Amino acid sequence: MSFEIPDELHYQDSHEWVRVDDGTATIGISDFAQDELGDIVFVELPSEGDDLDAGSDFGVVESIKAVSDVYAPISGSVTAVNEDLLDEPELVNEDPYGDGWMLKVDLADEGELDDLLDAEEYEAQLA
Amino acid sequence: MIYDQASYRDDSDELYEPLLVEKASKEVAVEDGPLPDDLTRDTLEMPELSEPELARHYTRLSQMNYGVENGPFPLGSCTMKYNPKYIDQVAGLDDAAVHPDRSEGSVQGVLDVMATVQDYLASIGGMDEVTLQPPAGAAGEFTGIAIARAYHRANDDERSEVIIPDSAHGTNFATAAMAGFDVVELPSGEDGRVHLEALEEAVCDDTAALMLTNPNTLGLFERDIEQIADVVHDAGGLVYYDGANLNALLGQARPGDMGFDIMHFNLHKTFAVPHGGGGPGAGPVGVVEDLAEFLPDPHARETDDGDYELYEPAQSIGKVHGYHGNWLNSLRGFAYIARLGGDGLADTSEKAVLNANYLATQVDLEIPYGPFHHEFVASAGDLDAADFAKRMLDYGVHPPTTKWPELVPEALMTEPTETESIETLDALATAFDNVLAEDEATLASAPNRTTAGHIDQASAARNPRLSWHALEDGEE
């Protein structure tokens, strides 16, 4: 089975992705991750204004039979949270790189992106 | 076909069983009673049905439910054996129904049974004292770990860690956390057992206890159990026996003889107390002599005069239940043990192990770990174990526990128990093999011959509706 792995994103080996636009990082989980978890029924996210440290857990994704922590790929302050996921957690399954995004973060250190995987490296990790 | 409920799937919906309130309910105003209005509620709405209507309602509900008497129930780790009828009858005796605050002198019969079943369990487990206080297995674990905590504290040796193998029941982890310990997870060795070197690395001055199930959740006996106990004891820790799989060892081996210091029994698994749809159970805890003074309050014992009394052990951990645990299940457990006797208990484990081993030879699935005892963990291979289980329902049998332990991919954890006949085991094997021969699409569309079709778990969790009030709100 093949999974969608958009080229322009940065990935973390714990299956979170980051997209950077003008200093704002958008964070979500990968297509592979949503498939592994199965039907996602609940997403717990931080609040706007919370500060994240790269590598620390920022929330929880629950499917019917599994619970998974999600880890911040980069450090920064949370500027937006995807409120739609509270009512429609299935968006993470349906569109993990689009409507299923989780957080927007004010990127603190652009250098941290270098520590993440690119699409090719991430794909290699899944293989 | 052992159990077929396909007739409930009639399109006409005639067989659908409405909620009690959908049949009839009544809202009454609470007023003009003996209390002033400001101390009472305003209204109460409850179902309002005659006894004959209720009798039909609950009979219909029972028909929409599968129990041990409907067919085989090989749910691994749960020991779903036949529940003899007389044990429920003795639990219903009028003299068993006494108030928990009665004077000890006036309830000598109850205390006699309690002290005797404590002795029976102590003998079966190779322990010195047993408390009947914990009302379930998980409560037994909590009691046992609280005893370990109290023991270390009494030695001015506060310890912070509990070691648990990765294949253990989830309750072990939850129990250790509830009692305030950090969990140290022990990876299993390649043979599915505890790896001595890994254990030696895991123990330290902070090790309060190791929690271990034996045979473990793969059905394997921990052959190195004496060395395992030595490693933990040498580090100053205690060794806790999770009694979930005791049905494999009755009269064959005893946790106390293996070096365990604390153990719990599951009267609702090993000792035929009916599971009751998820409880009540009973989780008595046995301890070695050095730990007896930490047992919960109160504890029953026989006095030198041959009377029975309750007392508070010298360094008791205190209370783990409001009164005396699930007393009626202590009584049921007594009735089961006394009916079988020592020889009957030994025979129980022999037949349980024989049945599991026989069934394993009759199914075509891969069973990666052995030799197993009262249960085996087969792999559904390329098939999804959960789908496999749903399809087994269509063959009129209850499926095994699925997807756990995770050491076996797509696990089917199977425990037939001693009370199944060879004919039933053969029918069960046929169900396994038939499902194995089917394609994924057939499995994914199952079950078809049950009261309800495949139930949407995701929408139940995304949109929790947990009462008829929530259902009504949803319809508005």
Added chain:
Amino acid sequence: MSDTTEPGNPFTPHTPSDVEQMLDAVDADDATDLFDIPSAVRFDGELGIDARGEQELKREITETLAQNDELVEFMGRGHFAHYVPSMVDELSMRSEFVTSYTQYQPEIAQGFLQALFEFQSMLVELTGLEIANCSIYDAATALGEAATLAQRVRSTSGDRVLVPELLHEGKRGVLENYADGPDLVVDTYPMDDANVDVDGLEAAIDDDVAMVYAENPTVRGTVEENASAVGDLADEHDALFVLGSDPVAMSLLQRPADVGADVVVGEAAMLGLGTAYGMGTGIFATREDYLRQVPGRLVGASEDDDGRRAYTLTLQTREQHIRRERATSNICTNQAWLALRVAMHAAHLGADGMVDLAERMVELPTELAADLDALDGIEAPVHDRHHFREFAARTDRSAADVAADLESEGFAVHAIDDHLLQVCVTDVNEHATDDLVAAMEAVL
């Protein structure tokens, strides 16, 4: 021994030839060869337990239990009896209910799931809270679970829980054990004539308090008149208000949600079970806000693939088998079958029946207390409050001596202090109240 005529387990179906065939199949000479147990820990002794036939055993148990004195019990303090209709016994004993397991395969467990859903619904109605689980072991363990929930959901840290100075010792003791792991401290607040001393509570409460516990009715049987004030104080300090009650009391007394309760715990076994030496049916209800922190099992409504309503255990990611050391509790086995019996009994009573029974529980202690008060050497009730099922009485003689003498006369009451008795009267013993009064007169 398996293939001989010696007594074995009478509940195994194996004939000697079955055993032979099975041993052949597994390639063993004897079932004992299948055990992979090192000889050093193999048990070759005798367990010392004699087998008995069913008839003999039933006689033995009947005779053993007959050592209990036959007393008419006027006892309560958290463990109560109401008359359980025969229907409850007969129908709950159907083997499909009794011998079933936790509903992990909901497609063949719709009956029990629906019954538990109905049980949850009745508690939602009685408490006014949105969520009720399908039972905890008993009232004491439910209180322990409430304390840890309070700690988890509170937005600021706080390690104290406040309980009334008058609290059943079983509840207090169990709470202490649940509090130990998460380092909670159990403190008390004062009572005033067996109701909450609101000024005393206000003095005791602070922002480090995670939970305030109160009961209605109280352990002395008094109806709590200050429940709303407790709710307000808890609210002001961001503490959870946990209220202890029972389904019969809640049928009449102020609805917990209306007095600001965040959690309701308590005992429901007075419905469906009655006296069972303390065996109970713990209840646990709370607000929707705390849904994901609820301990224990929850049944939810869903649909099957034909679109018909169906029930299933839900939100299981809270539980130990998935979340392990981060579970809300280690509880799995609960009191499900007793919850079924509670629901059956409550449905049998209906709304009128529940309210009538509850009103009778206010009248009966008032009447009995008045009758006792008319005697010399006893004052009843001690507390100038409304009562529910039970009341305290002050005796001139030692209460323990009076209770012991009453026992000789065939009655059981509580001695709760040097000169305090507690007497509980419900529909199951009201026929004997005149006899109790006569016996009391004789022993005072």
